[in-house]
Amino acid sequence: MDSRSCDQLSADMAKMSMNGTPEEYPKDSFDRYGNDLCEVILSYLSFKDSFRFECLSKQWQRSVFTSRHIFSVSDIMPKKSQFNEIKTITDNGWKALESVVKKWTHITDIHIDIDSQDMERNFEFFTPHLIGTD
């Protein structure tokens, strides 16, 4: 530890926050936030960003999926123009679904928007797989 961070540390130790824990992090570091607030903030990441940023730090890995209660199936579906037949739920889509099922442990709502006939067929094909997951 260099002398600058020693100074920083002792300054931080000197000012204790109200719950008695030392302030370890600079004010402009996201690391200052506790898990609760971190969870809330990260729940606003887009679907892909939530997976992309899982690797930022251990806190992000812990927090990034815990407050995601709503899963929109359209997030893992190919774009509408690519719907030609039921097979178009690609390998990627399955991998994505697998990740969601494994990592989003607090889902309460699953949204499926059915706005085309292709989508409706997909929905019929897809639902048993979704409900079948534990």
Added chain:
Amino acid sequence: MNGEYSLDTTEGMAASGDPPTNNAVDDYDAEEALERQREEENKIKIKLKSFEGGVYECGLTAAKMSVMVANMLDALQETDLTKIATREPIPLQNDAVTNKALEKIVEWVDHHWDDPPIDPDFDDEKERRNEELSHWDKQFIDIADQGELFDIIAAANFMDIKGLVEVGAKHICNKIKGKSCTEVREMLKIHNDFTPEEEAAIHKENEWIYAKD
């Protein structure tokens, strides 16, 4: 997966509006009355005191957007609301509630006091989450000093002002959208506490994100 499934549009492709409620008229009257009461109450000014000692005045209805302040006021059991105005300032005992942060928070609640309350009903949650910030909120939260921005979000969280925490959260998520992990770490000053091997393993799990559909 636990919980209920809400399959919103299983009815099919026909777009459907909200069904009219049976007692819409009663609801409307009650809403009007509540609205007037909130308006009256907001004319009463109360004082809030930051962690640094600065005192800021704020409309009562606006102040009550903070669930914490609302609870503290309830605990006073003061039936004559005008007396609240003459009381000692309410101390906000968390070091994120700096003078600057509290000043901004008061500005925010004063602007938003007549917003409809956030519906805890999940039906609206997806829509609310995806909604873009208003022009006013965007300007409000676009704060160059990151320490100050983080103070405001932490203070709003401490004071339990859900709407403002949401504004801060959307702002941060917007800022880092599309950036690389390295860029985000640098920007938000996040310490990477993974070993290279651990990080690579997470990348591998999430490889599918980078592939094209």
